[in-house]
Amino acid sequence: MFGYILTAAMLLPFSNASPYTSTTTAMSNAFHVTGCDVSGLTPNLPSGQTQLTVPTGTKPVFVALGVGVQNYTCGSTGTYASAGAVAEFFDLSCFVSQRGESQLQTIIFNLWNGDKSLTVDQLIKAFGTSKIVLGQHYFVTNPVTGTGISPEFDFRTGAKKGDPNGFVIAAKSGDIVSPDGPTNVDWLELTNVKGDLAKQVFRIDTNGGVAPSSCTPGSPLISVKYAAQYWLYN
Numbered sequence: 001m002f003g004y005i006l007t008a009a010m011l012l013p014f015s016n017a018s019p020y021t022s023t024t025t026a027m028s029n030a031f032h033v034t035g036c037d038v039s040g041l042t043p044n045l046p047s048g049q050t051q052l053t054v055p056t057g058t059k060p061v062f063v064a065l066g067v068g069v070q071n072y073t074c075g076s077t078g079t080y081a082s083a084g085a086v087a088e089f090f091d092l093s094c095f096v097s098q099r100g101e102s103q104l105q106t107i108i109f110n111l112w113n114g115d116k117s118l119t120v121d122q123l124i125k126a127f128g129t130s131k132i133v134l135g136q137h138y139f140v141t142n143p144v145t146g147t148g149i150s151p152e153f154d155f156r157t158g159a160k161k162g163d164p165n166g167f168v169i170a171a172k173s174g175d176i177v178s179p180d181g182p183t184n185v186d187w188l189e190l191t192n193v194k195g196d197l198a199k200q201v202f203r204i205d206t207n208g209g210v211a212p213s214s215c216t217p218g219s220p221l222i223s224v225k226y227a228a229q230y231w232l233y234n
């Protein structure tokens with residue numbers, strides 16, 4: 001069932017095949033699910049905000065769908081604090097380049113959040129192609145100060161296999177609340193601290209991932225499911 005819905009969702013962007021080519025040719029040409037050129041694309045950022053700014057002299061190199069969890073620890077005052085995240089990154093380049101946008105993060109989030117038994121491995125298998133996995137997002141010790149944690153985007157087992165610098169560790173440089181409402185984590189701009197994968201990373205079109213407003217001090221770490229679009233610039 002999940003695989004069926006996902007396949008249908010993935011085929012949506014490719015339904016405008018030319019009527020002048022045979023079905024077979026149209027299908028083989030249209031079936032670029034991964035690896036489309038994103039260098040000429042621009043993300044849909046809310047107008048009027050000044051926090052998330054695309055740097056001059058850089059272009060998008062990857063557009064990804066991130067699916068995973070945001071972790072939180074409960075502080076002594078009974079509120080949650082961010083404790084990092086883990087997410088699998090899928091290639092959204094062809095969805096975004098053929099439609100100018102993608103709603104896939106919302107479709108996938110609803111499936112991901114709605115089925116408590118669904119694992120990330122099942123999600124990857126449902127996509128049916130290993131190339132659609134660009135890499136992983138997780139947190140590491142801040143490489144500059146040696147304390148605290150920093151977000152890392154690591155494509156060394158995916159799109160940058162064989163490149164020892166195919167990762168980026170970043171620091172937050174811009175932050176706006178989600179224009180889609182308070183149940184979604186903020187939209188962010190992150191700037192390179194280490195690695196060659198990207199100079200800037202934008203997290204936009206977020207779905208979910210927000211911690212409950214209060215907690216009982218001493219309660220364990222929680223993981224809240226989320227999905228978002230990530231744009232990597234270099």
Ligand SMILES: *[C@@H]1O[C@H](CO)[C@@H](O)[C@H](O)[C@H]1NC(C)=O
Nearest residue numbers: 069071083084085086139223
């Ligand atoms: C976040 O939680 C997940 C389990 O949901 C765990 O696998 C991961 O290691 C945690 N990451 C951090 C940084 O706490």
